[in-house]
Amino acid sequence: MIKIAPSLLxxxxxxxxxxxxxxxxAEWLHLDVMDGHFVQNLTFGPGLIKAIRPYSKQQFDTHxxxxxxxxxxxxxxxxxxxxxxxxxxxxxxxxxxIEHIHARGVKAGLSLRPATPVEVLADTLPFLDxxxxxxxxxxxxxxxxxxxxxxxxxxxxxxxxxxxxxxxIVVDGGIDDKTAALCQEAGATVLVAGSYVFGAKDRExxxxxxxxxx
Ligand code: DX5
Ligand code: ZN
Numbered sequence: 001m002i003k004i005a006p007s008l009l010x011x012x013x014x015x016x017x018x019x020x021x022x023x024x025x026a027e028w029l030h031l032d033v034m035d036g037h038f039v040q041n042l043t044f045g046p047g048l049i050k051a052i053r054p055y056s057k058q059q060f061d062t063h064x065x066x067x068x069x070x071x072x073x074x075x076x077x078x079x080x081x082x083x084x085x086x087x088x089x090x091x092x093x094x095x096x097x098i099e100h101i102h103a104r105g106v107k108a109g110l111s112l113r114p115a116t117p118v119e120v121l122a123d124t125l126p127f128l129d130x131x132x133x134x135x136x137x138x139x140x141x142x143x144x145x146x147x148x149x150x151x152x153x154x155x156x157x158x159x160x161x162x163x164x165x166x167x168x169i170v171v172d173g174g175i176d177d178k179t180a181a182l183c184q185e186a187g188a189t190v191l192v193a194g195s196y197v198f199g200a201k202d203r204e205x206x207x208x209x210x211x212x213x214x
Pocket of ligand 1: 007009010030032063136137138139140141142143172173174175192193194195196
């Protein structure tokens with residue numbers, strides 16, 4: 001069954017506890033960390049994640065859009081992240097960081113900018129718990145879905161079956177009920193959505209439309 005990961009970036013930051021209460025049926029909570037270097041935007045750090053951790057039962061899915069992620073993974077793990085995803089463009093040796101994350105009992109993911117070919121992940125896939133396909137340019141919520149992302153999802157789904165691997169195929173950016181259906185058809189197993197979920201008056205209804213879009 002498809003899992004949904006609302007992106008906290010689109011929530012009302014003045015009342016995060018109340019916002020979390022509106023999305024209880026979602027399996028994961030997606031946490032977008034931006035450093036103003038890897039992407040041209042700044043969001044939040046481990047302090048915020050630690051502060052909201054007691055108010056959610058969801059898997060905390062931390063998406064590091066930062067340079068030098070190896071320097072910061074430990075503080076994000078200590079803050080309560082269940083998954084740490086970093087960008088393949090930000091490191092020279094992803095495998096050593098994946099091993100470090102696993103040694104700390106946390107799931108590891110790799111993400112790709114839209115311009116990065118998915119095939120660069122081929123050798124690393126057996127070691128990953130998730131692959132995060134960026135379907136917009138990382139940096140901001142509320143952008144339009146890039147349709148070519150569906151090709152990456154299909155490739156990841158095919159390789160997963162062929163090589164009998166276990167990673168989740170996560171898609172992030174521009175997801176609404178319509179693009180959710182296309183991504184599910186292509187083989188995505190987790191849908192990240194910020195504006196579509198937190199922009200809806202009835203958040204649980206929005207989550208339902210994403211799940212049953214097809
Ligand atoms: C973009 C972030 C996304 C973003 C998604 O850099 O990685 O997670 O919050 O927002 P929407 O769903 O509004 O495109
Ligand atoms: Zn994200």
